[in-house]
Amino acid sequence: MRSGRFPADEPLDEAGVRALAEVTDFPRADRVVCGPELRSRSTADIFGSDVAVEPALADVAYGRWSGLEMTDLPDADAMAWLGDPAFTPPGGESLEALFARVRTWLDEVGSTPGRTLAVTAPAVIRAAVVLVLAAPLSSFWRVDVAPLTRTSIHRRGSLWTTDSVAQKSL
Template sequence: MTVRVMLVAPALGAEGRGARFGDDLPLTDADLAPARTLAVPRADRVLSAPSPRCRQSAGALDLMPADEPCLADLDPGAWRGRPLAELAAAEPESIAAWLSDPGFAPPGGESVGALLARVGGWLDALPADTGRVLAVAEPAVVRAAVVHALALPPAAFWRLDVAPLTVTSLSGRAARWNLRCGAPLMPRQLP
């Protein structure tokens, strides 16, 4: 049986606009307004990453998801809350290593390689009779799922862009996935 995994990127908030590492800042009503106008595809299971941004986006999309810890964002460790521009000025060698070496992790954080293994393990563990899974997941998790599903080299992780409030769909099962990326969510139908 084919499994369909639909990964919805959350609404964009101050953290994303400011290129800050993992602040877990709550979204504002203005951030969530676009999500409230959108419809999501039908699913047998609905999940969310545990971050406030993903949970709030799911709520704005009228979803009642279960938290899925495997869909947590890339852990920035000691870089949490710091802007990328500040770190690039203060620690240029560390930022260069983070962007080029999938095994590099910020102090106390997670490497891209570890994220790829975590998300790939979750995808591969989905039972064949799972049906349609809809998950609101951080952009890094969406990128990791695509890299794993298509057996891309880990360096491809940084070459994938995930726009807010888009859906990336994987269909198939472990070791054989097909991809449909970046589809916009459709407007809700008014009653």
């Protein structure tokens, strides 16, 4: 959530466009996939036209909270969202559902040969990191992922590992 607002399907803002134009260290990949949101697709465009949209990499569905600020929510809802991974925003998706979706995608991509580069929302990356570390779902809020950062995870046999989380791109 940039600026404390639950994202909707908004485009990159001017600062994001400028920051994206400055990225020069493109990782090597055999395939590039991205979440379906406009901001993920726009970011993935720097890798060329051969980018596949992957629905499993969609940001959390915030439902009727999309576009709202955390302070717009009733206190009980805000506390439930931050404290209970099973809590579902009205018309949205729980963090448990996000984790299940990301776990399924990791299982699928982990059995695909080669390197996959995924361009997606910070919430999806947070979920992947928590899953890789086999940490409790409540750890989700302890992983900070800023826009235009790189997180690297690798499949080693049946286990996932990470060697960097939210590293700034150059």
